[in-house]
Amino acid sequence: MSAPVPLRRIDADVVIVGAGPAGLAAARAASTSRSVLLLDDNSAAGGQIWRGAETSFLEHAVAGEARGAEINADRIQRMFGVRVFAGDAKARTLFAEATTEALEIHYNDLVLATGARELFLPFPGWTLPNVMGAGGLQAMVKGGLPVQGKRVIVAGSGPLLLAVADFLHRKGAKVLAIAEQASARGVNSFALTLLKHPSKLVQAAALRTRLLGVPYWTGTWPVECSGEQQLERVTLLRDGRRVEIACDYLACGFGLVPNTELAQQMGCVMRGEFVAANQVQQTSLPHIFGVGEITGIGGAQKSLEEGAIAGHALVSNSASASARSLLRSRARWQSFESALNHTFALRPELKSLAEDNTIVCRCEDVTWGRIREHSNWREAKLHTRCGMGPCQGRICGTALGVMRGWQVESMREPVFPVRVETLAAFGSRRDETVAAPPAPH
Amino acid sequence: MKIITHVTVNGKRVSVAAGTTVAAAVAVSGSANMRTSVNGQPRGALCGMGICFECRITINGNPNQRGCQTLCTDRMEICTT
Numbered sequence: 157m158s159a160p161v162p163l164r165r166i167d168a169d170v171v172i173v174g175a176g177p178a179g180l181a182a183a184r185a186a187s188t189s190r191s192v193l194l195l196d197d198n199s200a201a202g203g204q205i206w207r208g209a210e211t212s213f214l215e216h217a218v219a220g221e222a223r224g225a226e227i228n229a230d231r232i233q234r235m236f237g238v239r240v241f242a243g244d245a246k247a248r249t250l251f252a253e254a255t256t257e258a259l260e261i262h263y264n265d266l267v268l269a270t271g272a273r274e275l276f277l278p279f280p281g282w283t284l285p286n287v288m289g290a291g292g293l294q295a296m297v298k299g300g301l302p303v304q305g306k307r308v309i310v311a312g313s314g315p316l317l318l319a320v321a322d323f324l325h326r327k328g329a330k331v332l333a334i335a336e337q338a339s340a341r342g343v344n345s346f347a348l349t350l351l352k353h354p355s356k357l358v359q360a361a362a363l364r365t366r367l368l369g370v371p372y373w374t375g376t377w378p379v380e381c382s383g384e385q386q387l388e389r390v391t392l393l394r395d396g397r398r399v400e401i402a403c404d405y406l407a408c409g410f411g412l413v414p415n416t417e418l419a420q421q422m423g424c425v426m427r428g429e430f431v432a433a434n435q436v437q438q439t440s441l442p443h444i445f446g447v448g449e450i451t452g453i454g455g456a457q458k459s460l461e462e463g464a465i466a467g468h469a470l471v472s473n474s475a476s477a478s479a480r481s482l483l484r485s486r487a488r489w490q491s492f493e494s495a496l497n498h499t500f501a502l503r504p505e506l507k508s509l510a511e512d513n514t515i516v517c518r519c520e521d522v523t524w525g526r527i528r529e530h531s532n533w534r535e536a537k538l539h540t541r542c543g544m545g546p547c548q549g550r551i552c553g554t555a556l557g558v559m560r561g562w563q564v565e566s567m568r569e570p571v572f573p574v575r576v577e578t579l580a581a582f583g584s585r586r587d588e589t590v591a592a593p594p595a596p597h
Numbered sequence: 598m599k600i601i602t603h604v605t606v607n608g609k610r611v612s613v614a615a616g617t618t619v620a621a622a623v624a625v626s627g628s629a630n631m632r633t634s635v636n637g638q639p640r641g642a643l644c645g646m647g648i649c650f651e652c653r654i655t656i657n658g659n660p661n662q663r664g665c666q667t668l669c670t671d672r673m674e675i676c677t678t
Contacts, residue, residue: 285641
């Protein structure tokens with residue numbers, strides 16, 4: 157064990173976990189009369205969509221307002237590189253780890269804005285280096301990965317594929333094809349529903365124009381990747397025919413799934429795979445709000461509005477005029493969300509791409525052949541170590557949820573792996589009853 | 598003008614722009630391989646956002662750091678495993 161880690165106690169008023177669109181909007185609205193502590197695991201604000209300094213035209217459209225929050229508000233204290241690994245709703249306390257210290261954070265009100273991750277589905281060869289998520293490759297490029305002149309195939313499902321292909325194209329990559337699993341009919345009817353959302357329509361049209369020359373194949377999905385030490389070839393199934401293409405990267409995401417682990421560990425009631433929230437984004441637990449993708453996948457605009465609604469609720473008990481107009485506009489984005497889910501629903505073929513020797517759990521190298529003998533998540537975990545590695549089943553457990561309908565039964569702390577030194581810093585304090593901080597005046 | 602950060606990847610000197618992640622620096626060094634899996638297979642970054650832990654790597658002697666969530670700093674020693 158290396159050097160001991162110091163423990164720091166922070167007493168905060170409103171704590172927001174996640175500095176993406178939802179968290180930033182909540183911070184801005186709440187900071188009008190409350191002091192806010194904004195936490196994020198990443199090294200900067202913006203979440204996955206506004207990550208880093210690079211701002212595409214797509215992001216600009218929605219970013220403008222909320223970005224001001226980051227710059228202006230004196231009442232918003234920000235801490236990055238902070239990973240919250242547990243929370244105690246009764247004691248109104250979060251437990252977190254930063255690079256050089258352990259943190260015990262006390263709050264009066266908590267906003268969970270922990271966002272979403274990509275859905276990965278296993279297929280032969282998907283563990284080869286340079287097979288990444290669609291948003292994953294985009295994030296890597298924003299983090300300095302050079303793709304100039306690299307041959308990329310973008311695959312999976314959803315409007316994110318277009319945004320990612322456009323981004324990579326502008327970074328100098330040769331985007332060979334976009335493979336969308338949804339049918340042409342579905343995608344076309346989705347384009348029609350965009351008429352109700354003019355700003356999204358403009359974005360979609362602009363993207364398609366720019367991407368002219370990049371084939372957009374509907375009803376197409378990857379079935380195999382091959383290569384010696386890293387990816388060399390991708391095989392797509394297109395209209396029932398196998399098409400093999402040589403490439404450097406596969407950017408593949410089958411949609412988004414919410415990061416609800418912390419909310420679940422703290423005891424928030426779920427509605428399906430999402431955190432249940434009322435009209436003003438309150439969860440089932442007092443003093444805990446849920447905003448953004450964790451209450452339903454709907455994109456940055458829905459997240460901004462839900463964040464703002466929660467922020468308004470934190471400063472006033474009565475719904476103000478601005479809050480009422482936000483409620484109307486949220487309803488509009490929620491209808492966008494349902495059109496999205498309908499169009500890009502995953503076809504059943506995608507649930508059986510894995511072969512017996514295909515690895516499903518990447519942390520523990522557990523193959524599909526071993527997992528499929530079991531009838532539920534718990535049994536598979538106990539017998540094969542599937543989901544027992546550092547990602548704690550975030551990749552394979554989510555995939556098996558789609559492939560098999562398996563549910564993760566309980567979420568226990570720590571929701572992220574933590575250094576032993578950090579746990580040691582809390583020592584016996586973790587078991588003590590911690591008094592709630594005084595309510596704000 | 599871009600500020601340049603100098604790091605080493607498995608002993609090899611690599612120069613990257615400020616703000617580059619450790620995972621990207623490994624790619625700049627010429628390899629997609631971040632770690633070796635429990636059964637000996639090469640693995641690289643997958644999610645790019647700190648969720649999957651596929652890019653865990655040794656940084657300045659500390660094992661199991663997430664390469665995609667860590668920014669390069671001058672004289673950082675990065676070792677794939």
